[in-house]
Amino acid sequence: MTGVTRWTGREVYLLRKAMRKNGREFAALVPVSQRQLTTWETRGETIDLRPGNQAALDTMLARAKVAVQQRFATLLTERAAVEHDERAEELLRRDPRTVKHPVDGKIMVLVEEGIYLAGAASTPNWLDGFRIDVYPTTNLDYERFVRATGHRPPRHWANGRCPDDLFDHPVVWVTWHDASAYAHWCGKQLPTAEQWEKAARGPKGRTYPWGDEPTAAKCNVSEAEIGKTTPVARYQSGASPYGVFDLCGNTWEWCSTEEEPGRYELKGSAFTSPFERTAPSLRNAANATMQDNDTSFRCVSPP
Known part of the structure; x- marks a missing residue:
């Protein structure tokens, strides 16, 4: 217990x-x-x-x-x-672009089709429209998946149960395969690196989700000296132009883009990362079997 x-x-x-x-x-x-x-x-x-x-x-x-x-x-x-649902309903009322996914119940926001500025050189790139989870997948979200499918729970869950004090923190100790299994269960996908970056930077290619100013206080990175994950709704001032949270800091997030066979891109940096690693244009990757206390994911779906 x-x-x-x-x-x-x-x-x-x-x-x-x-x-x-x-x-x-x-x-x-x-x-x-x-x-x-x-x-x-x-x-x-x-x-x-x-x-x-x-x-x-x-x-x-x-x-x-x-x-x-x-x-x-x-x-x-x-x-x-119940508290999670109350926050979700408030967000649905406040932002007309958002919808509640019918399977995992997560709030998703629309990222419209069109050109956005991508990469360190801000190269114009076209993407079709998609929806993306406003928040990373939390321990509470993942527990619903584990209960429904019998999938292996993360190693930090005592007795295989969602920790009571971490229900609204991003789930960690998940491999790329775990993240993909969750996405398959709820009928969604892991985002491509390009989708993730557009959701973070907006169509005009902001350096950070909140703008171009390097403000470490807007995300959970090593300079904050918290040393662990934080609730996914904590950093409201760090939200992206689409209202997506935690795209810098807190946890790295798995993407579906394969850098080389068996190795997939990670985006966003984590509480273990220095602020200089947070820019959404930066690239990182890991083996699909990697799992750590600073790695999580979120999902996307067609519009």
């Missing part, structure tokens, strides 16, 4: 439900007053519990029966899915 990074009133409520305790019984186990427990649950995510209470809840969860831990994990994942 993956632990809870930060206990709030939301997690307290879900643990009580998983243990099937009423307020008085659960409060006595923490131990706190029933009034204090009611305050926690009422305030939900707006309240941070004191370190002593956090430790007590950690112990309760660790000592709980396996069935309780499984129910708690399921409740957390269901809640995360």
Whole structure:
């Protein structure tokens, strides 16, 4: 069972439900007053519990029966899915170019057909129109795929389950073959390097998704000193002209373009990369069997 990074009133409520305790019984186990427990649950995510209470809840969860831990994990994942859907609906309302894919439920945005400036030399290039995922494939997205197909889960998932605190982070430790299997399952494809670059730079060939200024604060790169992935919706100011997120930093992303047999292009740089490696025009590639903690993917589909 993956632990809870930060206990709030939301997690307290879900643990009580998983243990099937009423307020008085659960409060006595923490131990706190029933009034204090009611305050926690009422305030939900707006309240941070004191370190002593956090430790007590950690112990309760660790000592709980396996069935309780499984129910708690399921409740957390269901809640995360609802939050994910709420963000998706907000984006659909805000941007008329977006649609929700019928299989994996991800929000996709239209990249119109036409000429765009490609590569380091900004050479004019024509591309047909396509749709691309607004966000990279998250752990929560990938868990739906694993449950539906029985595909091997990533190595960082304890007991083969999506980590509760990483549901909205890009899934990592996936090979090109894993990414392709996900794309096949939902009826999409991995983007070509050209599609990925146009989605990142726009038709006028921006140096970075947000413009031409080298602003490291707009993405998760090594200079940020975070040292791990971040939620896919975090860097709103770093979105591309089409409203696509995380096209610089956070994780490298697999493309369908084959550099040589068995070796495929990667785009975007990662939290492990220096900012100088983030420009979408730059090229990188890896063997299809490579997997790492800084490599993920997103998908495209016809318009």
